Amino acid sequence: MSAPVRPGMALRRFWRTARGFWNSPLAWALIVSLVIGTMLQIVVQYRLNFWNRDFFNALEARNGNQIWLQARILVLLAAASVALAIAAVWGRMTFQRLWREWLSGTLIENWLAKQRYQRIGFANGQRQNAEYRITEDARLATDAPIDLVVGLLSSLLTAGTFVTVLWEVGGSLEIRAWQGAITIPGYLVLASVLYAAVVTLAMALVGRNMVDVIERKNQAEADFKYVVARVNTRTTLDLHPEDASTLGAALSNVIQQWRTLCGQHMRTTLVSHGNTLLAPIVGLILCAPNYVLGAVTLGEVTQAAAAFVAVQGAFNWLVDNFPRLAEWLSSANRVGMLLNAFDLVDAREPEAPT
Secondary structure: OOOOOOHHHHHHHHHHHHHHHHHOHHHHHHHHHHHHHHHHHHHHHHHHHHHHHHHHHHHHHOOHHHHHHHHHHHHHHHHHHHHHHHHHHHHHHHHHHHHHHHHHHHHHHHHHHHHHHHHOOEEOOEEOOHHHHHHHHHHHHHHHHHHHHHHHHHHHHHHHHHHHHHHHHHOOEEEEEOOEEEEEOOHHHHHHHHHHHHHHHHHHHHOOOHHHHHHHHHHHHHHHHHHHHHHHOOOOOOOOOHHHHHHHHHHHHHHHHHHHHHHHHHHHHHHHHHHHHHHHHHHHHHHHHHHHOOOOOHHHHHHHHHHHHHHHHHHOHHHHHHHHHHHHHHHHHHHHHHHHHHHHHHHHOOOOOO
């Protein structure tokens, strides 16, 4: 029996095969369209940020004409944002669908070739459950990367765009201490970076075991399906008393792994949901000192607070996507292990007779 394949090796094996789809012109056309769409969405968000300032300044001035103008501008910006969001959904899901079709087809072709489906059974130190990996794991392994990469690109562009807004609108903060004063230039940017670092570190700590937990859950699910399929495909109609206990044990393992996963999700939700609630409030509180001093208008306060939230969303990409990233790593590793198992049986066993 061979030693289990390390996750890093399995992930590299997955990419070596899965990236074959990216050689097609259609794949790159979809990638380019997603990048352009993401950039246009950032442009609309940037304009909405300034709309926020102009609208609240109009409210503060009680300027009815300006309020009505801003309302009409909002309709146009909202329409553009919705149209871009719909186009992004089409682009992402089309890429995911075509990539999954290609990867699943490749896995099926390799599984059937040289009668590997009869020889694969147990390799790399564990049962392969090829059926589950070709269906469920291949789906997850091709769904998540597109969403994650597009989200990461959007976060980088958002951070770069709205950090500038924070620096320009937030200005400096003067703190009086002892007999003098300390001036902190761009204090909102500094506060945003520190806040995001704390939240990201907290998520990394509470979610450090999530990949392993999801991997064990997926393996338990695959084993359960294997046991059910084995009972269902018996060639004899005679009763097998051990079937009930075997199925019960497999189900019990699945439920136990789901219980563990629930606890892991509860801990990560503590961080992610807490951040969602606190970030807007923290942004407003940080803007309050300069507003009280009359250094910024109400519109600039709301603009800076909205920019703070946008920057937090960008910086906390890992916080928001940690469970999805862990799920993808688990599935990609499992597909890679299946591909490694194909290589292993070819290297160590003679080909089955045709």
